[in-house]
Amino acid sequence: MEKITKWRIPLLIGLGIVQGLIIIGLVFSNQKSAQTENTDEWFLEMQSESESIFQEPEEQEPVFWVVDVKGAVTNPGIYEVAKNMRVQNAIDLAGGLLQNAETRHINFAQHVTDQMLLYIPVVGEEIVDIPYTQPNSPVEEGTSKININTATDLELQALPGIGEKKALQIINYRTENGSFSTIEELMEVSGIGQKTFDTLKESITVTK
Incomplete structure (x- = not known):
């Protein structure tokens, strides 16, 4: 009995040492794994901050446009307008019509554009220039074609087969539906069929 007890004591001590080593190994392994994860997170965070520092700032579009209102309005002058404003809004900013x-x-109802000149004539005035113009002329450079996306009613009336009524219908369609995508879309306007389109298709363009 005494021999058995002497033999078991070293065995238990050995098992205790092995268990202790296993526990120490697990703890060390967990600490090393946590350190690795923290290091990876720190590296990714620093990389993200570096990219944000050296990233070129995006060019922001102007919030407001500038319109020059002249002629028969209460307070002619240059006004800042929001990008979604229309001619009526610009006239209101100038104090309204005389x-x-x-x-x-x-x-x-026409949308204003940046650097737009809006001229309001008086009754009986002979209109030599276009009453209101945009920086991008409706007549393309190097051609005689009329841009039906920006032309005024007077400019549209210069097209063959287009009178005052049809010119206003084109502008109303453009206001309600947006810019024309193709010249063929002009036939969607009431009163403009294939025959009318054939007479003016060589004189128009839809540059936006």
Whole structure:
């Protein structure tokens, strides 16, 4: 009995040492894994910060456009307008129309553009220039074609087969549906069929 007890004591001590080594190994392994994860996270965070520092800032579009309002308005001048404003809004900023303003050829629903010149004539005034123009002329450089996406009613009336009524219908369609994608889309406008289109297709373009 005494021999058995002497033999078991070293065995238990050995097993205890082995268990202790296993536990120490597991703890060390977990600590090393945690350190590795922390190192990886730190590296990724530093890399992200470096990229954000050296990344070129995006060029922001201007929030406002500038419009020059002249003629028969209460306060002619240069005004800042929001990008979604229309001719009527620009006129309101200028104090509204005078009583003798001539408005027959003004499309109040037209969207304004940056650097737009908006001229309101008076009744009986001989209109030599276009009442309101945009920086991009509706007549393309190097050609005689009219851009039906930017042309005024007077410019549209210069096209063969287009009178005042059809010109206003084109502008109304453009206001409600946006710019024309193709010249063939012009036939979607009420009163413009294949025959009318054939007479003016060589004179128009849809550059946006």
